[in-house]
Amino acid sequence: MNRSASASPEFRDQLVAAIPGLRAFGMSLSGRSDLADDLVQETLMKAWHHQLSFETGTNIRAWLYTILRNEFYSQMRKRRREIEDADGEYSNKVQVAGGQESYLDMADLRFALAKLPDDQREAIILVGASGFSYQEVAKICGVAIGTVKSRVSRAREKLAALLGVEVADSLAPPVPPEQESEPRKAMRGN
Amino acid sequence: MDGKDDKVQKVKRTMITPASAGKPHVYDLIGRKLRDYYDEVAQQPVPDRFVELLQRLDSKTSEKKDS
Numbered sequence: 001m002n003r004s005a006s007a008s009p010e011f012r013d014q015l016v017a018a019i020p021g022l023r024a025f026g027m028s029l030s031g032r033s034d035l036a037d038d039l040v041q042e043t044l045m046k047a048w049h050h051q052l053s054f055e056t057g058t059n060i061r062a063w064l065y066t067i068l069r070n071e072f073y074s075q076m077r078k079r080r081r082e083i084e085d086a087d088g089e090y091s092n093k094v095q096v097a098g099g100q101e102s103y104l105d106m107a108d109l110r111f112a113l114a115k116l117p118d119d120q121r122e123a124i125i126l127v128g129a130s131g132f133s134y135q136e137v138a139k140i141c142g143v144a145i146g147t148v149k150s151r152v153s154r155a156r157e158k159l160a161a162l163l164g165v166e167v168a169d170s171l172a173p174p175v176p177p178e179q180e181s182e183p184r185k186a187m188r189g190n
Numbered sequence: 191m192d193g194k195d196d197k198v199q200k201v202k203r204t205m206i207t208p209a210s211a212g213k214p215h216v217y218d219l220i221g222r223k224l225r226d227y228y229d230e231v232a233q234q235p236v237p238d239r240f241v242e243l244l245q246r247l248d249s250k251t252s253e254k255k256d257s
Contacts, residue, residue: 020233041243
């Protein structure tokens with residue numbers, strides 16, 4: 001009944017195997033690699049100390065992502081003021097980006113992600129990049145599946161609004177004018 | 191009829207082919223970009239600091255157990 005019994009080699013291996021994905025998740029959530037690695041470190045430590053509360057056979061990946069996500073939000077709450085300052089810079093850069101490269105570059109994507117509401121950002125990352133199912137994401141985020149779906153679709157629309165103008169311009173015709181107008185309006189609205 | 195193919199693609203990465211998408215090519219590009227961004231980090235080798243961290247945790251817990 002030792003609370004911190006030493007980890008089984010399998011548990012350890014599973015943690016190690018999850019690290020690359022956790023770093024990518026932390027990076028896309030926070031937009032910063034140093035923060036991402038701090039999040040991963042906290043996640044590994046928490047997972048380690050709570051390994052007995054993890055039920056073997058259940059989805060360890062989803063469990064770890066949940067820990068990282070919760071850690072991220074608790075750190076964000078602490079840093080809120082600092083982040084809001086940085087946000088001002090981000091929005092300037094996103095707007096400037098429209099006139100530069102004709103294709104979507106990584107920095108633009110990062111800034112656009114930073115502009116999404118937290119719940120939409122995590123939803124689109126978990127579904128679109130981490131490869132979790134809607135059901136798993138619902139569990140990770142503690143909401144209903146329908147909520148996840150609508151967050152993903154709103155995130156997608158918002159990203160398209162922030163970035164879609166450049167994309168549409170670079171790819172030329174396929175976007176009919178009336179569909180193009182939405183992102184353009186949204187860009188101006190910012 | 192063409193719409194049926196969309197369903198097949200949907201299975202893997204859901205966001206790529208949204209049923210209601212007015213601009214699938216834009217979403218496509220964003221989806222790909224998001225995954226590129228993600229995978230760029232996910233494909234990096236595990237940094238030593240994490241391997242060391244787990245080793246440290248491991249030796250700590252086994253010490254505790256022994257005492």
